[in-house]
Amino acid sequence: MNVLISRNSDGRLIAEIVRKWQVGSIAGSSDRKGKNKGGAAAIRRMRACLKNGSLVTITPDGPRGPRRVVQQGVMAIASMADKPVVPVGASCLNFRLKSWDKMFFPLPFGRGVFVCGDPIYPDRKNEKATHQLTESLTRQMTLAEEKRRSSKTAQNFSFIKPVKVVPSRLWYGAASVLSPALPFLLRWRQSKGKELPSRVREKMGFATCSRPSGKVIWFHAASVGEVVSVLPLVESCLTYNPDCHALVTTGTVTAAQLVEKRKNTLKTNNNIIHQFVPFDVPRWGKRFLSYWQPQVAVFTESELWPNLFGLCHAKNLPVILVNGRMSERSLATWSKAPDVIRRMLERCRWVFPRSAQDKAHFSAFGRLNYGPTGDIKMAAPPLPVDEKALLQVKKCTEGRPVFLAASTHEGEEEIILQAAAFARKKIPQLLTVIVPRHPERGNVVAALAGGAPRRSMGALPDSTMPVWVCDTLDELGLFYRVSDCVFIGNSLEEVKGHGGGHNPLEPARLDNALATGPLIQNFTDAFEMLGQSVTVTRSAESLAEWVISVLSDKQVMMARAVAAKEAIAGHSGLLMTLTEKIMALVQA
Incomplete structure (x- = not known):
């Protein structure tokens, strides 16, 4: 109001x-x-x-x-x-x-x-x-x-309880009390390679580059997946109004590298600035907002930070949550602190839920101002590719069937390598490409594969190579274009961690037959949309059978790839709706 x-x-x-x-x-x-x-x-x-x-x-x-x-x-x-x-x-x-x-x-x-x-x-x-x-x-x-x-x-008399400027006094106080110890945490993370030494002070709200003149839209994307989904929205907003600038913040070094790499492929790259998001400490958040003075703050998926939301509210800065995601696990967690999550969500000018289920979970914490429901990943263009690298890899893999295991996690690679060994008994020329979700695990994955060559070391596949470990950043667009069939990682029951799958829409746009493990709760709607075009495998044997059946029959492979691509057609309107809502607030 x-x-x-x-x-x-x-x-x-x-x-x-x-x-x-x-x-x-x-x-x-x-x-x-x-x-x-x-x-x-x-x-x-x-x-x-x-x-x-x-x-x-x-x-x-x-x-x-x-x-x-x-x-x-x-x-x-x-x-x-x-x-x-x-x-x-x-x-x-x-x-x-x-x-x-x-x-x-x-x-x-x-x-x-x-x-x-x-x-x-x-x-x-x-x-x-x-x-x-x-x-x-x-x-x-x-x-x-x-x-x-x-x-x-x-x-009758009653005590009046006004809504606090910050969503939770307890959270606010705890973050303030812990803040003197956080620089030591940052130093430890820096020693582990999880922070960039020259930019570690950005986590404390200090800027390392100048604020451009004019209006700034702040987009926050925590990690690689959120960056991939939000960059098309960033480009759409900057194309809508070329006089604006986009401040893109991330929480991880990998995501930062992805932003720097991707923005060079965008026409609006000169208007994009990257910074690391400050920790959720009131003093650091105030320093960040006072310097950058954005007109609108756009948070993605499940990035809900009580102090940052409260500080935005205190400055009368409109907050939008796009691709809003709340899993069953997150719902159970936030239900233990309903006042905190409710006050955060009340501060959102718009909430754009990723799915009807996410909207129902958000609604458990009060009435919100919802925009259209939909996953902006469905409206994203195909992943970009370096054409020179594409020609080089196509030449090296020419005539060989290629099985790609994309965005794999610890615990899965052993199953994938077993499946590849089974499949090679029927298809001796098979090349298995493994792309670990975290490139720093490349040496571990290569060791599991008996010392397989790694792309990060400059290796290219030859006619005898059975396994190629591609531990580089932001090259899935390349590998999806040279593969015949794709297994989507973080989905097998053996995965270390919680699992939940990865985005199946990216390989679907690039003419691939798709398979996944049973753990797909992070992308339920996307997998439901793809329907029968995605095969669910639970073991090395079933994965090998799928690879053999798809690669042995080109018509089956093409039919499944076409079915997957057709299932996601017609979702471009959501991106424009989001752009118009954001730019209307910027103009206001």
Whole structure:
């Protein structure tokens, strides 16, 4: 909710007080006697807020005081935004002054009454609409006074519990107390290669590059998967308005490297800045936001940080959650702290759930302002590729069937290597390509494969090579284009960790027959959409049988690849909807 409040000093004092109750303010009042009181700017701001789905509250005041006389501007704004006006009367236990405007002060701990009248819809042809609103306001105020006097509950007392600026005082305090120890954690992570020495201070909110002039949209994507999904949205927003800049933050070094590599392939790369997101420490978050001063914050998937959300709210910075994801496990975890998650989500101007199930999980924590449901990964273009590298690898693999195990995790590679050995008994020329999800595990995977050559060491496949370990970053677009069939990792029951699968839409766009293990809960909707075009395997034997059946019959292989590609066609509209919502908030 945004309230029109005078920009005079007393109005600004009121604005600061009500901000603690999640009430934003629009500064301005009617311009009179040649004085500019911000009326025109306030009208534009109110119209933009209404167009973007926010509520705008206007309290009539002035010398005509308690006899609510509505000016023409109220209905004019409603007409501009094509939104109804709801007249509201309010009354509570109070101490009334004998002043010209009969001003009253609510008494501490007293209860009050709100009365809402029927909405009045703007109609330029109806000259009496403003008069109807005046009459309705007076009637609602009278009703509120009567109900307050007659209600027994009006005499009861209760402590008022305003919504806090930060979602959780406990979380806020704990992060502040722990902050002196966090630089030592960063130093330890740096020693393990998990932080970049030259940029480790970014995790404390210090910037390592200059803020560009103009408007900045902040996109936060935690790791590689979120980066892949959000970059098409970043490019779409910058194409929509080339004068804007995008600040993309990530939490991991691998994701940072991916942003730097990918942005060179985008036409809008000069308008993209990368920084590491600060830890969820209030002081560090304030430092980050004060420096970058973004117009909109866009968080992806399950990136929910209580202090950052609270700080955005305190600065009246609109927050959007895109591709919002909440698994069963996350739902159970957040259910232990419902107040924290509810207050975080209440701060979101828009929540775009990834699926109907995710929307149902979010709804367990209150009523939210939802946008269209859908996975932006479904609207993403095919993964990019280095054409020179593609030609080189195609030449090396020409004439050989290629089985790709993509984004594998610890515990899976042994099963995949067993399946590859079984399949080579039927298909001796088979080349198995293993792409570990985390490239730093390349030496471990190569050792499991008996010292298989690694792409990160410059090795290319030859006609006798049975296994090729491709432990490089952001080259799945290349390997999907040279493979015939793809197994999607992080899905076998033997995986170390929780499992849950990876994005099956990326290989589906590039004409591959697909298989997965049974653990696919992270991408349930995507796998349901692909339906029977994806085969579920549970063991080395069943995986080998699938590889043999697909590679032995080209027609079967092509039919499954076409079925997968057709299943995801027609989802490009979601990306444009997200772009328009974000850019409308930037403009506002």
